[in-house]
Amino acid sequence: MNDRVASLEDLAAKHGDSMLASASTVLELLENWDASRVALEHLASRIPVQDVDWQELSELRTHPAIDLPRQIFCTGANYRKHVVDLTVDAKVGPEGMNDAQLRQWAENMLDERVTRGEPYAFTKPVSAVSGAFDPLVLPDTTTQPDWELELAVVIGRGGYQISRDNALDHVAGYTIVNDISARDLIPRTDYKMLGTDWLRSKGQPGFLPLGPYFVPSAFVPDPHRMKMRLTVSGQVMQDETTADMLFGIERQIEYISRYSRLLPGDIICTGSPAGNGTHYNRFLREGDVMEAEIEGLGRQRQVCTGARHG
Incomplete structure (x- = not known):
């Protein structure tokens, strides 16, 4: 609340909710999301705001909002x-x-x-995930590190071959991701018939800042009408709304679950709006500061640093 946070474990223990008190990660809550959501709503209704021991977010180390996702799916060109x-x-x-x-x-x-047609989806390794305020280490494997602000869907109910009519029933909530991409590493020049290489171009450490918040879907009135904005060192690069998606969230869930079983704790990165570095021929450099926000989900901030080894 207003960039202040409180310990769920402490609040649950104080008010006698053993299920919430025993959950040490958001992923544990998502694994039984239907029950967790009811328990969270009940707990929130019983706690006066003035009785909460608030802490400033800026004084804490912010971990990824989902710690860690089970599977990461990305919808491209969307x-x-x-x-x-x-x-x-x-x-x-x-x-x-x-x-x-x-x-x-x-x-x-x-x-x-x-x-x-259909959505175009691929996967990204969980090891790419980082916190919303962690430094972004620019690896020396690329000369064209680029940004991609995206709305991420958090799955709370797993399933296989989910229909679009029921797709949103499987969504626990939403968060922010930045699908960092090494543009020069996408095409395989050694054997062009291989096409694209998403592992080396999108899977490097720190290439998916996630968070800062996980916001339950009950608090997101319309995920297809959310403002998105990203700046690099003060310059606006992306300024759009999720209404520009080609395939909505329901279509994406239907498509992905047709070929892969979704699990609680999965995230789906739903695509990035216009304004990537490729369009401006301007890529991330050491010392750049990226700030990315989506309406109702908070704001990320990363300082770009040089490569580290070891």
Whole structure:
């Protein structure tokens, strides 16, 4: 509350809730989320705000909001303006088109994709996760470290082959992620038929700042109408809303769970809006400060540092 936090363990013990008092991580709460949510709501209703021992968030070490996720799924190329910009910037499309024609061609292509196509998803290693205020160590393996502010869906009820009509019943809540990406490491130049390499480009340590808060879905009125904003050293780079998603959260859950069983504690990174470093030809440098926020979910802040070894 207002960047102040309280110990759930202490509050639960004080008010006799043994289930909540025994949970040492958010992941433990998510593994039995239906019961945890009811217990949390009941506990909150019994505690006067003035009786809470609040601590300033700035005085504490902030760990990842989900510690640690069980599986991490990422939906790529999922914001309309972002994909259109990529198409125009890379001059991908029929030969001879000017930028305006390419833009219209991309818009038409995306309309067709939403109608007849499917989301594009991949996984990211859990070892990439870091705290919302941890320094971002820029590895010496890349010269093009880039940002991708994203809304992350937190799964509270597992399932396989979930229908889109029931998809949101499986969502416990939401948090912020920044899907850091090494742009120069995405294509495999040694054997082009391999295509993209998401492990080396997105899986390095610290490449997924997560948090600072996990916000239950009851406190997010509409996840498809949330403002998003990211700055790099004071300059606004991304400024959009989640309404620009091509495939909504229900479609993403339906698609991912068609091929993989979702587990409590999984997160789904739902795509990044326009304004990545690739568009500006401006990548992260040592000393940069990134600040990323999504309406109702708080704000991240990372200082970029040089590579460390050992």
